[in-house]
Amino acid sequence: MTPTTVRDPPYGGYAAIAGSFAGGVALLAIAARRRDLSPYTPFDFTVLALATFKAARTLARDNVGSFIREPFVEGTPSEPNEEHPVATGDIRQAVGELVTCTRCVGTWAAVGMTATEVLAPSFGRILIRSLALGGANDWLQAGFAALASAGNRERASSVPFPAIAGTRQ
Numbered sequence: 001m002t003p004t005t006v007r008d009p010p011y012g013g014y015a016a017i018a019g020s021f022a023g024g025v026a027l028l029a030i031a032a033r034r035r036d037l038s039p040y041t042p043f044d045f046t047v048l049a050l051a052t053f054k055a056a057r058t059l060a061r062d063n064v065g066s067f068i069r070e071p072f073v074e075g076t077p078s079e080p081n082e083e084h085p086v087a088t089g090d091i092r093q094a095v096g097e098l099v100t101c102t103r104c105v106g107t108w109a110a111v112g113m114t115a116t117e118v119l120a121p122s123f124g125r126i127l128i129r130s131l132a133l134g135g136a137n138d139w140l141q142a143g144f145a146a147l148a149s150a151g152n153r154e155r156a157s158s159v160p161f162p163a164i165a166g167t168r169q
Contacts (some may be wrong), residue, residue, distance in 0.1 A: 013094025025111055032118045051113055051128040054135035056106035060099060072096035 040048070059065040066077035072095045075083040085096025098104045113131070116124030 008089060010089050010091065010094040013091035016091055017094055017098060021108070021111070024115075028111065028115050028118060031115075035118060037118065047132045048110065048113060048128060050133075050135035050139075051131035052106050052110040052135075054131040054138060055109035055113070056102045057135075057138065059109065060102045060105045069096070069099045072099055 059068060063077050066083075069077065069083060072086060072092050073083040074086055077083055083100055085093050085100055087093060098108075113124065113128050116127055118124070
């Protein structure tokens, strides 16, 4: 299924999303200042980056996040890259563009996780570390699959075809 073409982008929806984001970050900054939080260490940053990666991929691409995307997209979530924002020209389309973009969702997820650290530190730590471990697992699984595939290609290219069972050579 391909998206319907809309001539004008949903600028009003974009403005609403950007305004909500800026307002939320401003409120979070006020709350963080009142709590006098220590700055992030490089370790904190790395853990938050992995957690953000995992949350963004889950929300924007995985079937488990399809219920969030469903009101704003058309297409099938189980087929890679087959979900497209609804072409309504309004806030629904703008949100559809947001929830199908891993970079966009990642920005929101990072702020959301930072908010949990500020507003509910124990929960935030557990959430972020759990997602970071899931993100690290994704990278390790992808790395393992790439190495196994490369090894299989190398082995296939260096070994002559085996004899067919039951035939003489």
